[in-house]
Amino acid sequence: MKAIQELGRNTLNTIRGIGNATIMLFQALVGKPQPLKMFPLLMRQLYVVGVQSMLIILVSGLFIGMVLGLQGYTILVDFGAEQALGPMVALSLLRELGPVVTALLFAGRAGSALTAEIGLMRATEQLSSLEMMAVDPLRRVIAPRFWAGFLSMPLLAFMFSAIGIYGGFVVGVQWLGVDDGAFWSVMQASVEWQHDVMNGFIKSLVFAFVVTWIALYKGYTAEPTSPGISAATTQTVVYSSLAVLGLDFVLTAVMFG
Amino acid sequence: MEARKIELLVGVFITAAIAALVFLAMQVANTTGALRGETYTLYAKFDNIGGLKVRSPVKVGGVVVGRVSNISLDSEYFEPVVEMKISVQYKGFPDTSTASILTSGLLGEQYIGLEPGFMDDGVMTLEDGDHIFMTNSAMVLENLIGQFLFSQGND
Numbered sequence: 001m002k003a004i005q006e007l008g009r010n011t012l013n014t015i016r017g018i019g020n021a022t023i024m025l026f027q028a029l030v031g032k033p034q035p036l037k038m039f040p041l042l043m044r045q046l047y048v049v050g051v052q053s054m055l056i057i058l059v060s061g062l063f064i065g066m067v068l069g070l071q072g073y074t075i076l077v078d079f080g081a082e083q084a085l086g087p088m089v090a091l092s093l094l095r096e097l098g099p100v101v102t103a104l105l106f107a108g109r110a111g112s113a114l115t116a117e118i119g120l121m122r123a124t125e126q127l128s129s130l131e132m133m134a135v136d137p138l139r140r141v142i143a144p145r146f147w148a149g150f151l152s153m154p155l156l157a158f159m160f161s162a163i164g165i166y167g168g169f170v171v172g173v174q175w176l177g178v179d180d181g182a183f184w185s186v187m188q189a190s191v192e193w194q195h196d197v198m199n200g201f202i203k204s205l206v207f208a209f210v211v212t213w214i215a216l217y218k219g220y221t222a223e224p225t226s227p228g229i230s231a232a233t234t235q236t237v238v239y240s241s242l243a244v245l246g247l248d249f250v251l252t253a254v255m256f257g
Numbered sequence: 258m259e260a261r262k263i264e265l266l267v268g269v270f271i272t273a274a275i276a277a278l279v280f281l282a283m284q285v286a287n288t289t290g291a292l293r294g295e296t297y298t299l300y301a302k303f304d305n306i307g308g309l310k311v312r313s314p315v316k317v318g319g320v321v322v323g324r325v326s327n328i329s330l331d332s333e334y335f336e337p338v339v340e341m342k343i344s345v346q347y348k349g350f351p352d353t354s355t356a357s358i359l360t361s362g363l364l365g366e367q368y369i370g371l372e373p374g375f376m377d378d379g380v381m382t383l384e385d386g387d388h389i390f391m392t393n394s395a396m397v398l399e400n401l402i403g404q405f406l407f408s409q410g411n412d
């Protein structure tokens with residue numbers, strides 16, 4: 001009896017949480033646009049969320065591409081099919097690794113920072129002070145951060161894929177000796193703009209929305225204590241990672257299934 | 258000064274993203290494939306399509322002119338019908354042309370090889386929605402092996 005009640009309470013709490021998160025996002029994003037006020041805030045957040053994540057994305061993209069080149073070569077060379085290295089590296093990066101790994105790194109690098117920042121704003125009552133001054137904290141604090149995350153993650157995913165393919169090229173062609181022309185031409189023959197690049201882009205848009213949303217909501221509703229903020233930051237990373245991996249399966253099944 | 262630096266770095270960020278996108282578009286993906294732009298549709302009936310799939314290429318002498326857009330089973334004779342979308346760039350194949358299902362390499366993907374036939378007074382060109390009547394089905398390895406073994410047994 002107690003266990004069932006527990007289950008019911010947890011379900012209700014989860015639904016309430018989703019509802020609150022939707023209301024928060026709706027109130028933050030829907031309203032009269034104020035481009036003059038918003039633009040500098042958005043710029044600042046693009047810098048914090050996007051530019052500062054660039055280094056980790058580029059470095060990990062390069063290494064993942066190089067590992068793909070190395071691993072793919074050792075398997076493909078057994079079948080005399082090392083020309084297929086190009087499409088293998090490009091397709092796995094564009095379809096899966098680019099959007100997914102970018103989202104996971106983004107959740108760890110930028111999502112946790114967003115949660116901690118907003119949670120601390122709440123703990124130090126900066127959000128309440130904004131309300132006292134008749135400034136809506138949702139419009140002023142949440143909205144620019146949301147747009148910055150939503151815009152910058154797909155761009156980061158493109159960079160990740162591009163530099164990953166370059167990494168695969170360096171290892172495959174310049175180090176292991178796959179033919180230069182075959183690497184690119186077989187890749188071009190099998191990668192389609194609409195089917196592969198654009199579907200990867202849609203994936204990263206979805207991930208960007210979910211990860212940024214979770215990070216902001218967790219920060220906004222964090223308990224205003226040190227353990228509360230710490231727990232919220234952890235939850236952001238855990239929930240975002242799970243959501244990204246789960247959604248990735250669904251999206252892959254719909255797009256390429 | 259601070260704001261200018263941030264704007265500069267965001268500009269660098271956006272430029273890098275655009276550069277990555279251009280790299281993907283120019284170097285990695287085929288944006289100039291035969292499926293771009295306008296296409297017309299041809300149909301062909303085969304006895305056996307082997308491993309042909311939707312989006313397999315249609316080639317004339319090795320040049321990709323279109324792609325397979327649909328594969329279905331004829332409800333009357335239970336024969337596979339392949340629908341192909343051919344780029345309007347390549348129009349006017351004679352209706353004496355032959356469509357064969359071929360394999361690129363020993364283990365490669367299967368594609369439709371279109372062989373243009375002769376052109377004569379009574380010969381029409383293939384227009385949108387026409388059927389190609391002369392077709393060669395896919396080679397099925399098991400059948401070939403079976404025939405080979407059978408002919409060996411007769412000696």
